[in-house]
Amino acid sequence: MIPDGTSIGVYSAARWFKYYNGMGDRLHVDPYLTGTVTSFSSNAPIGDSAPTGSTYATGVLQQIGNVAIYPEASENDLYPVDASRTWQPAATILEAVKMEKNKSVGLVVTSEFAHATPADFSAHHYKRNQYKAIAPQMAYQNLDVMFGGGNRHITPDIRTHLTRTGTTLIQDNKNELLNYNGNGKVWGLFQEGALPYNIDRNPEKIPSLAEMTNKALEILSKNPNGFFLMVEGSQVDWAAHANDVATIIDEYLAFDEAVGKVMAFAEKDGNTAVVIMSDHGNSGLSIGSRECAGASKLSLEELFGAVSKIKISASGLESILIETKPEAFKTVFKQYTGIDITDEELAMLHSSKNYKESDYTQVGTSENLAHNIVKIMNARSCFGFTSGSHTGEEVLMAAYHPQGDVPRGNMRSIEINQYLQKVSGLESSLEELSDRIFVKHNEVFKGMNCSINRDNPDIPVLMVKKGRNRLEIPAFSSVAKKNGKPFDIGSVVVYIDKNETFYLPVSLADML
Numbered sequence: 001m002i003p004d005g006t007s008i009g010v011y012s013a014a015r016w017f018k019y020y021n022g023m024g025d026r027l028h029v030d031p032y033l034t035g036t037v038t039s040f041s042s043n044a045p046i047g048d049s050a051p052t053g054s055t056y057a058t059g060v061l062q063q064i065g066n067v068a069i070y071p072e073a074s075e076n077d078l079y080p081v082d083a084s085r086t087w088q089p090a091a092t093i094l095e096a097v098k099m100e101k102n103k104s105v106g107l108v109v110t111s112e113f114a115h116a117t118p119a120d121f122s123a124h125h126y127k128r129n130q131y132k133a134i135a136p137q138m139a140y141q142n143l144d145v146m147f148g149g150g151n152r153h154i155t156p157d158i159r160t161h162l163t164r165t166g167t168t169l170i171q172d173n174k175n176e177l178l179n180y181n182g183n184g185k186v187w188g189l190f191q192e193g194a195l196p197y198n199i200d201r202n203p204e205k206i207p208s209l210a211e212m213t214n215k216a217l218e219i220l221s222k223n224p225n226g227f228f229l230m231v232e233g234s235q236v237d238w239a240a241h242a243n244d245v246a247t248i249i250d251e252y253l254a255f256d257e258a259v260g261k262v263m264a265f266a267e268k269d270g271n272t273a274v275v276i277m278s279d280h281g282n283s284g285l286s287i288g289s290r291e292c293a294g295a296s297k298l299s300l301e302e303l304f305g306a307v308s309k310i311k312i313s314a315s316g317l318e319s320i321l322i323e324t325k326p327e328a329f330k331t332v333f334k335q336y337t338g339i340d341i342t343d344e345e346l347a348m349l350h351s352s353k354n355y356k357e358s359d360y361t362q363v364g365t366s367e368n369l370a371h372n373i374v375k376i377m378n379a380r381s382c383f384g385f386t387s388g389s390h391t392g393e394e395v396l397m398a399a400y401h402p403q404g405d406v407p408r409g410n411m412r413s414i415e416i417n418q419y420l421q422k423v424s425g426l427e428s429s430l431e432e433l434s435d436r437i438f439v440k441h442n443e444v445f446k447g448m449n450c451s452i453n454r455d456n457p458d459i460p461v462l463m464v465k466k467g468r469n470r471l472e473i474p475a476f477s478s479v480a481k482k483n484g485k486p487f488d489i490g491s492v493v494v495y496i497d498k499n500e501t502f503y504l505p506v507s508l509a510d511m512l
């Protein structure tokens with residue numbers, strides 16, 4: 001479980017927030033905290049979601065932007081990088097347990113499904129936002145569960161493949177998803193892109209992370225061989241980028257609810273290990289700030305009263321204010337935040353760059369409305385931020401294992417992957433698997449007639465001929481054709497344009 005971009009200060013703020021609001025003084029994660037994780041890129045100490053999540057998934061350090069792929073070597077490498085493997089896809093724990101242990105596999109997120117962290121476990125590319133390469137790989141992984149956002153990535157080809165593999169695709173229908181009681185694979189997607197922040201979520205239409213997680217556990221645990229599930233609280237990170245404290249806390253608590261569901265399942269199941277850690281810090285959130293003199297004398301009410309009255313994210317309030325007449329700003333702002341804004345603050349909101357009521361006001365500054373809303377909210381609190389970006393301190397680690405075999409102390413991100421490999425009971429390493437299923441096509445089909453068909457520039461197709469036999473192997477797919485007849489490859493094929501190479505199973509040579 002990964003609460004994306006969650007610094008240690010978020011846990012502290014969420015705990016006091018709960019206490020102030022009469023929700024107890026413990027987080028679901030608290031009894032399971034065992035240490036910290038230092039996570040980083042192959043050539044930079046401050047991590048980013050794509051490389052750090054990829055390291056949890058593969059055990060391979062990677063560069064910013066990389067999704068489960070061996071990185072380029074760089075003069076800034078923190079540990080030696082094997083340049084002979086650059087661009088080779090790195091097999092993930094999800095792929096290994098599916099292929100080698102016949103376990104079910106699932107991903108539950110609140111971002112769009114092809115976003116960095118879920119992609120880290122189920123796709124391979126050097127560029128995280130290359131969705132045309134990533135989304136099809138995730139579909140062709142034949143995931144048993146994929147819940148989150150991202151309807152915009154469902155192409156006709158993906159839809160056809162899901163149907164062909166007996167996968168139920170449920171779109172924008174919460175009840176249908178939560179009432180699903182079949183035995184097949186299920187994709188449940190909401191919204192075109194990401195889900196709304198939990199604080200802005202309409203609970204009638206959009207499931208919570210905890211609801212989706214519970215459903216995923218119910219579906220995946222039907223497999224007697226067991227399962228692998230990755231749950232991401234995707235948007236703690238986004239709220240931290242925005243320095244939006246109320247939303248950071250609410251997003252974390254929504255994640256913590258899902259932790260509660262998972263731990264209840266694991267404790268009862270007695271056969272499930274859990275690890276929980278963020279992928280990197282974000283924004284340096286502190287309780288107490290330079291602007292707040294005498295912070296150590298402030299009461300719980302003074303520290304957590306104002307933030308508890310905020311019932312919307314800054315971006316949610318922005319979208320409402322953009323549609324609001326200037327004379328109604330003060331009332332609307334108070335309604336959602338409990339804040340009486342000053343005339344000066346009102347003028348600042350009206351002058352926001354993206355506030356378009358040009359009949360009434362001039363668009364004067366380079367600041368957008370959401371940023372100015374955050375400024376107003378934070379001026380009434382004593383939370384501090386050092387940054388609007390990722391930060392390099394270690395993140396908290398929590399774990400559960402039925403026999404108590406949990407990781408402890410300060411771990412490096414690679415060791416989290418090693419732990420996952422160990423508890424999954426894998427007999428061979430992920431590196432060995434990579435060398436079986438991600439081999440360069442000119443090695444696999446050495447001496448045979450290979451050409452690349454680029455009729456569809458997004459999905460090049462490798463054409464291989466030997467004697468009378470012909471293979472057609474499309475990129476980012478797990479279905480190829482032999483003499484025109486489709487067959488399942490058993491893993492996804494990755495095409496890297498940088499070296500014009502398809503990475504595919506060495507066993508495909510036996511087809512010819």
Ligand SMILES: [Zn+2]
Pocket residue numbers: 004005048049050237279280
């Ligand atoms: Zn992240």
